[in-house]
Amino acid sequence: HDMEQDPGDGGLALFCPTLPQPGLNLPADWKVQYDSHRQYVVDGNFTAQHMKMNKPELDVALSDGKGYMVTEVPYQKHLKQSLDSKERSTCSNHRAINAANINKSNLQSTGIGATACAQHGCFVPKLCGRFSERGARYMNTDYSICNALGYHSESIIKALVIYDVGCQWSVNFRSRVKNSPSLLLPPALEIVPAVGKLHLAAHKLSCFPRYSLNFIKGAGHLDGEILETLWAPFNKISPTARSMTQAHGQEVYDDHMRDSNWKKLVGMGDKYIPNIKKYKNSNKCLEEMNQAYEQLTAVLDPDKVAQWESNALRAEADRGEALDIHLLKGDRAPTFHEVWLQLTKNPKFPSGNVGLAAWLAEGISIEDSQ
Structure with missing residues (x-):
């Protein structure tokens, strides 16, 4: 309410008190x-x-x-x-x-x-x-x-x-x-x-x-x-x-x-009490996941595990295409266009687009032949 001082750009706005801001809410380290x-x-x-x-x-x-x-x-x-x-x-x-x-x-x-x-x-x-x-x-x-x-x-x-x-x-x-x-x-x-x-x-x-x-x-x-x-x-x-x-x-x-x-x-304070519960549940889940991770790591080749960990750390530092190591490698299902192309190459499949009238005529012809 100081009318003698110009508030400056953004001076009439409130901001997040928890976002890291040097000199306001951060520790020395x-x-x-x-x-x-x-x-x-x-x-x-x-x-x-x-x-x-x-x-x-x-x-x-x-x-x-x-x-x-x-x-x-x-x-x-x-x-x-x-x-x-x-x-x-x-x-x-x-x-x-x-x-x-x-x-x-x-x-x-x-x-x-x-x-x-x-x-x-x-x-x-x-x-x-x-x-x-x-x-x-x-x-x-x-x-x-x-x-x-x-x-x-x-x-x-x-x-x-x-x-x-x-x-x-x-x-x-x-x-x-x-x-x-x-x-x-x-x-x-x-x-x-x-x-x-x-x-x-x-x-x-x-x-x-x-x-x-x-x-x-x-x-x-x-x-x-x-x-x-x-x-x-x-x-x-x-x-x-x-x-x-x-x-x-x-x-x-x-x-x-x-x-x-x-x-x-x-x-x-009150609004983020549910987040505290989520934090406690996350710690519990973290213990379970760490246990499963350690059990899986114990049966794997130690040299490969060390290589994977090294690759993951390097990818995190380099980012970009280096992170592609996290892509799952598996057989990809065919797309709609690939399936359609495969059907058109089938000799029993009529070439070109089949209209509704032609489709009905073909059905009637099949019915008459039976």
Whole structure:
């Protein structure tokens, strides 16, 4: 309530009290603990659209960039300066990439993108940005992620970034940051890209070992989909904000995200009692799994076990294609097209497409011959 001091960007926002933040909630030896690494989840909401204003010059922002929405001027400057790379997905047909070239002239924005802490789902301040009328593009996501990685993250050395299309986004991320004057990353920061467990099922098989949270140390049992649960209540207010002025809509979104973070803050104790029970059950299951693992290891060749462990550690360090050692090797079932091709090569199978009338005529002919 100090009216004499400017709150600054994100100064009116609450954040997650448990996310690792140097100088706030980390022990002295935090740099050598993997649980002191950042964990973020990134996602877009295509329901939170905004229509074009008839007189945008009359729009007045009272708290631009003070909450969870981006500061508009530097954000728009970044979008203008960034190269519009039309990268088509080579993995899956997610809307986040392929909808980027769809033009909706009646809309000022086709949605918003946000970043939240992956453990508790608290929105990160000052980086929720609107997508243009052409949808979500990497330039939008890059701006949000870079700001998240730089928020109270002095000396943080590693960050996990979970994104629906992380396999595609991460390929040229460093080069896009290097070529953009408005994007900065903390020095010596290692970024580990991953894909949420729900969306990973729609990806190529090779994405499973390379971007699965199951093969990332410190990820625990994260599902990487917590933002999906935050969009559900968010979508109840977004239709109302659709036709508001841009400034008014941003303030409504700020209020909603602030309320969401506040509820998580005050309920941080009682709300996570079920997680304590899960933790105790996990410890019990861990003992059982360790016992089964030791029994299996005891009957295997010690040299092969040592080699497997060495390969697993090397793959964890190198990542990328090195993680393909976790792919199961087995006979793959034939696809629909392969079965169809095999049937067409059968001499008893009629060549070409058989229409409904021809199929009925063949059936009548068979019936008459009997």
